[in-house]
Amino acid sequence: MASSSSGEFDLIARYFSRPVRRSPLGGGDDCALLAPAAGMQLAVSSDMLVEGRHFLSTVDPASLGHKALAVNLSDLAACGAKPLAFTLALALPAMDGDWLQRFSQGLYALADAHGCELVGGDTTRGPLNICITVFGEVPAGQALLRSGARAGDELWVSGTLGDARLALEVFRGTAQVPSEVFAAARARMEGPTPRVALGLALRGVASSAIDLSDGLAGDLGHVLKASGVGATLDADAAAQCVAARAQQPALLDAAGWRQLALAGGDDYELAFTAPPAAHEAVLAAAQASGTAATRIGRIEAEPGLRIVDGRGQAIANERFASFDHFG
Ligand SMILES: Nc1ncnc2c1ncn2[C@@H]1O[C@H](COP(=O)(O)OP(=O)(O)O)[C@@H](O)[C@H]1O
């Protein structure tokens, strides 16, 4: 009907209709048109954020706009793909101009930072739900895959781990931390930084990569399975990557820090493998992209994930369960 239609299309025109420059056709027609450069493959990935499951109803809409795109760009980063464009499918409980203004601000700020254009989407009324599909490009045959890890490779992780989970536990009332620790952890939970530059720099260097959303131990399992290999993971090396630990070392015991790092979730860092001969090239890629890279283990021929402490002793009595929507 005309009245509800004009509301819907007015909303799209007002908040989600900037002109596109890099794509032949953006929103407004039945399809958008993309034109990846010659010799490039399209990398495509979707991730959805659902209120109450992926974010709290109290989150700043600008942060939500940022995070909805960030978790998707993180998948492009894991493939070594350069962001091109994205679509936005949105279910909204009501037309709230202030909310939309702030959401689109956060969304476009990250999109602009990566030269990634909004080229279309869908808008309906319903429980708050945001689904983005990103499109990137990567030279044919050069995408970083989960299946490329080989025995003898070093295992690396970017950035920091576990801080988003720490903030979530504070929100849930199950952890208490000093206010400056909470502020930093909350920034990681609500505003993850997709490691796009690192992913690009790792093309031709890393043998495999994955982005970390459900938790390091579980996500690493996908790489091991896809590659037909196993690994030894130094849980204490990974636990050194929790930023809150540097701020407040006595907040948790060693097992607590390991739990955050290996089973926290919501990290949006890259775990990747590379042959030892590429060790210096990995460090150079990390430096060139302004991202920390920490070596946390080694790939082995024997299948399975062996989790050890800093002295190489097996950790048998700790469970590192990853996030599972139906687990
Ligand atoms: N509903 C679906 N239909 C088809 N493929 C799906 C669906 N849900 C997930 N997948 C695929 O399953 C794989 C694992 O999904 P997921 O764990 O969400 O990956 P990621 O952590 O990279 O977002 C991905 O390759 C994804 O494309």
Ligand SMILES: Cc1ncc(C[n+]2csc(CCOP(=O)(O)OP(=O)(O)O)c2C)c(N)n1
């Ligand atoms: C309110 C709330 N509850 C729980 C979490 C933690 N959390 C929700 S989904 C998720 C895993 C990642 O989400 P998923 O949909 O599995 O992303 P994908 O693996 O597909 O990238 C985590 C750690 C959160 N961020 N906010």
Ligand SMILES: [Mg+2]
């Ligand atoms: Mg997904």
